[in-house]
Amino acid sequence: MSVLLLVAPGSEEIETVATQDVLVRAGIEVVLASCCPAGQRLVRASRGVQLMADCHLDELPAGDFELIVVPGGLPGSECIRDNPRAIALLRAQAEAGRWRAALCAAPAVVLLPHGLLGEARATCHPGFWARIPAPQLSQERVVIDSGSRLVTSQGPGTAIEFALALVRVLRGAEAADAVAGPMVL
Secondary structure (H helix, E strand, O other), X not given: XXXXXXXXXXXXXXXXXXXXHHHHHOOOXXXXXXXXXXXXXXXXXXXXXXXXXXXXXXXXXXXXXXXXXXXXOOOHHHHHHOOHHHHHHHHHHHHOOOEEEEEOOHHHHHHHHHOOOOOOOEOOOHHHHHHOOOOOEOOOOEEEEOOOOEEEEOOHHHHHHHHHHHHHHHHOHHHHHHHHOOOOO
């Protein structure tokens, strides 16, 4: 099994690349899938950095993923929110009780409107805190809701912490520590 990392025009590049990099350092296979219109695999991220996806979401190989990750950034989060295939995959992931993760704008912009946040404790970029129901909102930098199998984080500055939390939930604390040490964290 592997991790599916969604990316769209306007996705936040630090969140996307840092997450992919840390997971790969932990020996986890990551499939970077484009949600671009017209089958494009080359994605211009929120600050203009170009990212080449492994495949387009429509070409995604069949199979289950241990985790599906949604980076933030605008309009990337909106593009993913409006992609029926991306939402269907996230919904199936939640229904199967497998891990999902989102950071920055994505918890509020992608998960919440589709009922994919559920009752989970979550955080997001402070600019979107008002959208998360008060009883669920956490102002922690990274939140792991084990019961809902959801990991959320605040933004680009928390991307490495977020990615290490993903390694922790997928491979354990020892694996996360083994990745963090050489990164001088």
